[in-house]
Amino acid sequence: xxxxxxxxxxxxxxxxxxxxxxxxxxxxxxxxxxxxxxxxxxxxxxxxxxxxxxxxxxxxxxxxxxxxxxxxxxxxxxxxxxxxxxxxxxxxxxxxxxxxxxxxxxxxxxxxxxxxxxxxxxxxxxxxxxxxxxxxxxxxxxxxxxxxxxxxxxxxxxxxxxxxxxxxxxxxxxxxxxxxxxxxxxxxxxxxxxxxxxxxxxxxxxxxxxxxxxxxxxxxxxxxxxxxxxxxxxxxxxxxxxxxxxxxxxxxxxxxxxxxxxxxxxxxxxxxxxxxxxxxxxxxxxxxxxxxxxxxxxxxxxxxxxxxxxxxxxxxxxxxxxxxxxxxxxxxxxxxxxxxxxxxxxxxxxxxxxxxxxxxxxxxxxxxxxxxxxxxxxxxxxxxxxxxxxxxxxxxxxxxxxxxxxx
Amino acid sequence: xxxxxxxxxxxxxxxxxxxxxxxxxxxxxxxxxxxxxxxxxxxxxxxxxxxxxxxxxxxxxxxxxxxxxxxxxxxxxxxxxxxxxxxxxxxxxxxxxxxxxxxxxxxxxxxxxxxxxxxxxxxxxxxxxxxxxxxxxxxxxxxxxx
Numbered sequence: 001x002x003x004x005x006x007x008x009x010x011x012x013x014x015x016x017x018x019x020x021x022x023x024x025x026x027x028x029x030x031x032x033x034x035x036x037x038x039x040x041x042x043x044x045x046x047x048x049x050x051x052x053x054x055x056x057x058x059x060x061x062x063x064x065x066x067x068x069x070x071x072x073x074x075x076x077x078x079x080x081x082x083x084x085x086x087x088x089x090x091x092x093x094x095x096x097x098x099x100x101x102x103x104x105x106x107x108x109x110x111x112x113x114x115x116x117x118x119x120x121x122x123x124x125x126x127x128x129x130x131x132x133x134x135x136x137x138x139x140x141x142x143x144x145x146x147x148x149x150x151x152x153x154x155x156x157x158x159x160x161x162x163x164x165x166x167x168x169x170x171x172x173x174x175x176x177x178x179x180x181x182x183x184x185x186x187x188x189x190x191x192x193x194x195x196x197x198x199x200x201x202x203x204x205x206x207x208x209x210x211x212x213x214x215x216x217x218x219x220x221x222x223x224x225x226x227x228x229x230x231x232x233x234x235x236x237x238x239x240x241x242x243x244x245x246x247x248x249x250x251x252x253x254x255x256x257x258x259x260x261x262x263x264x265x266x267x268x269x270x271x272x273x274x275x276x277x278x279x280x281x282x283x284x285x286x287x288x289x290x291x292x293x294x295x296x297x298x299x300x301x302x303x304x305x306x307x308x309x310x311x312x313x314x315x316x317x318x319x320x321x322x323x324x325x326x327x328x329x330x331x332x333x334x335x336x337x338x339x340x341x342x343x344x345x346x347x348x349x350x351x352x353x354x355x356x357x358x359x360x361x362x363x364x365x366x367x368x369x370x371x372x373x374x375x376x377x378x379x380x381x382x383x384x385x386x387x388x389x390x391x392x393x394x395x396x397x398x399x400x401x402x403x404x405x406x407x
Numbered sequence: 408x409x410x411x412x413x414x415x416x417x418x419x420x421x422x423x424x425x426x427x428x429x430x431x432x433x434x435x436x437x438x439x440x441x442x443x444x445x446x447x448x449x450x451x452x453x454x455x456x457x458x459x460x461x462x463x464x465x466x467x468x469x470x471x472x473x474x475x476x477x478x479x480x481x482x483x484x485x486x487x488x489x490x491x492x493x494x495x496x497x498x499x500x501x502x503x504x505x506x507x508x509x510x511x512x513x514x515x516x517x518x519x520x521x522x523x524x525x526x527x528x529x530x531x532x533x534x535x536x537x538x539x540x541x542x543x544x545x546x547x548x549x550x551x552x553x
Contacts, residue, residue: 341470343445343534344414351410359445367446373468374445402410403471404419 002299002385004291007032011383018353021388026170026198026332026379027357028220031284035223038283042276049272051249061275068278069265075285076215077206078232082264085231085238086278090197091121093216093231094164096268097193098125100241101214102162105191108134110161113190115140115148115176116369117169120362122195122216126164135161141369146174146321147328153177153184160190167199171361171377172321173332175199182211191237197221201381202300202330204293207232219277223284228277231268238264245270291382299382300331306386307333307378310393316400320370331380334361337396339405342376348402352395413528414471417521421475427482428474431462436548440541442473442533449477451541460484460492470534472525477538479518489546496539502526503535 005011008030013020022030048058050065066081073081087093102125106112112126116139130137138160140152146169156163163185168175178194185192191213196205201222207215214237219228233241243250243261247270252260261267288296305325311317316338322329337345342358349356357377360367367373378392400406421427434452441448449467453460463481480499484492499519501507505526513520525535 341447341468341474343447343470343472343531347413347528347531348410364446373447402414402419404414404416404423 002383004032004383005385007034007287008383009033009036015353019391021352021354021384021391023378023380023384023388023392024355024357025201025381025384026221026361026377028226029201029223029381030383031223031225031280032287034287035225035280035283039225039276039280042279047276050275051266064282065273065275065278068275068282071282071285072230075289076200076230076232077208079208080235083232083235083238085233085265085268086273087216087229087231088227088274089218089220089229090195090216091218091229093214093229094122094193094195095125096231096244097214097216097233098129100244100268101191101237102126102129103132104242105240106130106133106135106161109159110135111138111157111159112136112162112164113138113140113156113160113185114164115142115152115166115169117142117146117172117174117363117366118164118166119170119195119197120364121197122164122166122193123365126162139365142169142172142174142321146172148176153180156181156184156188156190158188160185160188162191162193164193165195167194167196167205168202168330168332169321169366170198170332171334171363171366171375173330173334173379174321175203175328175330178210178212186211198330198332201288202293202296213237219281219284222281223287224281225277228274228281230281235264238268243267243270247271249273296382299384300380301325303380303384303386303389304329304331304333307380307389307392310389311335311396314393314397317396320372320375333378333380334375335378336372336375337399340399340403342374344403345376345396345399348399349392349395352391354392354395356392412524413531415521417479417518418471418475421478421518422471424478427464427478428466429464430466431464434462436545438541438545439467440537440544442469442537444533445470447473447534447537449473449538449541451477451538451545453542453545455489458488458490460487460489465538469537470531472522472531473534473537476519476522476535477541479522480538480542483517483519484542492542493546496543499539500536503532 046060048061050062069081072084182192194212194215196217200217215232220226250270318336320334346358431452435455436453439450447469451465454462465477
């Protein structure tokens with residue numbers, strides 16, 4: 001029995017007599033009761049517009065919001081709380097960097113290097129910058145195990161101005177060598193934008209140790225509510241960048257024709273912020289610390305090895321990327337069943353209560369590179385169990401039968 | 408929702424046979440239909456003569472539901488007038504949206520009635536209507552960007 005299962009109300013529910021086997025954690029995770037209650041408590045007892053009111057309730061809301069920022073700072077080991085900006089999600093964080101840094105500090109002829117496996121959220125903002133500024137997108141192509149070979153890393157060169165990279169691929173589960181990429185990028189004067197949406201729920205992210213210039217993630221993929229995300233940025237870079245969104249809360253002084261802006265972090269937080277979400281994120285961090293990354297990693301490694309073993313024994317199933325569990329492999333399994341479209345696989349698994357993702361996973365250039373139109377994706381979290389994997393494997397075995405194909 | 412009423416024999420036969428999945432000679436209309444949520448795409452080819460759909464086929468990739476639905480549609484519209492094909496497409500949309508439930512009314516859809524229960528699977532409706540929307544656009548002469 002997984003000791004955390006009871007903390008997650010939705011995982012205990014039965015639908016049509018079937019228990020939910022939730023294997024779509026790379027899309028979003030379920031929420032523990034402590035997070036749900038923290039948000040509920042905030043709105044019941046402490047809700048007011050932060051940074052504005054001079055009354056007790058607003059001061060309390062402000063404190064909870066800023067405490068959440070400090071909690072994130074400590075969690076990712078950022079130097080200062082003002083280097084932690086709250087956004088809606090990783091996509092908004094990455095767009096902030098693209099619009100505010102990219103559009104001002106990337107120039108004609110510059111190169112932006114990125115793995116072809118990037119999620120559209122860390123690809124389209126750079127496509128936009130490249131088109132607008134006359135810069136060139138240079139793609140790094142993973143090998144059949146999903147890793148970036150030396151010759152691809154060598155594409156980070158003198159013309160590179162920015163490297164955009166995911167810590168963990170949301171399709172292949174590969175853990176990319178961020179420290180090596182940062183070393184090469186900084187050696188040529190390029191900045192590194194890290195998308196850690198898929199890593200921070202599973203692996204510790206230490207921005208100081210990794211020495212990345214920017215790091216983005218979403219709260220909802222790490223137990224927190226949807227609608228709260230984070231952008232970490234080095235203070236000296238954030239100070240040089242103009243605001244992304246303008247409006248309330250982010251100003252110092254405004255006249256008819258001109259304005260000066262508030263210092264960090266308010267400069268990048270226009271309008272009333274998602275305080276309830278920040279409080280939920282802080283509660284999620286508390287919960288993750290209680291479980292501990294050691295337990296999370298150990299549990300997921302065991303489940304991943306168990307799932308990959310089981311899948312290898314089912315005929316007509318192809319797993320993409322590394323087919324063995326290991327340190328450079330996270331619990332995201334993309335696969336296909338011969339002759340069956342991922343949509344059909346997902347619908348068939350759903351009838352057994354198994355939730356997986358099917359489609360292009362917001363990574364169409366990678367799908368094209370892999371030579372597939374779409375894949376199925378099962379993704380794990382520490383609240384999953386071997387029983388979950390057993391139900392998943394049993395259902396997977398039946399898929400081809402439903403389509404009138406041999407098993 | 409029982410899978411039995413979705414993955415029926417009619418559906419798997421159409422999906423596995425590829426009978427209507429090929430190019431045709433001298434098409435008068437070729438139109439691509441895309442399901443942006445999954446990236447699936449089909450290309451529908453029609454040859455019209457004197458307002459009649461003389462021949463039709465499709466190519467492309469997609470799930471069993473989209474492929475079978477397109478194949479069943481091809482069987483149904485061959486030899487019909489454009490107006491009749493459009494009427495059938497609208498009848499099909501009505502069935503999938505669960506707006507038309509009367510069995511007598513749906514009789515004209517013939518084998519396509521096998522897809523009726525997809526109306527209870529909201530996530531798969533887009534798959535079922537892909538071919539039919541492409542047909543509608545092809546007949547109405549709409550151009551879609553590549």
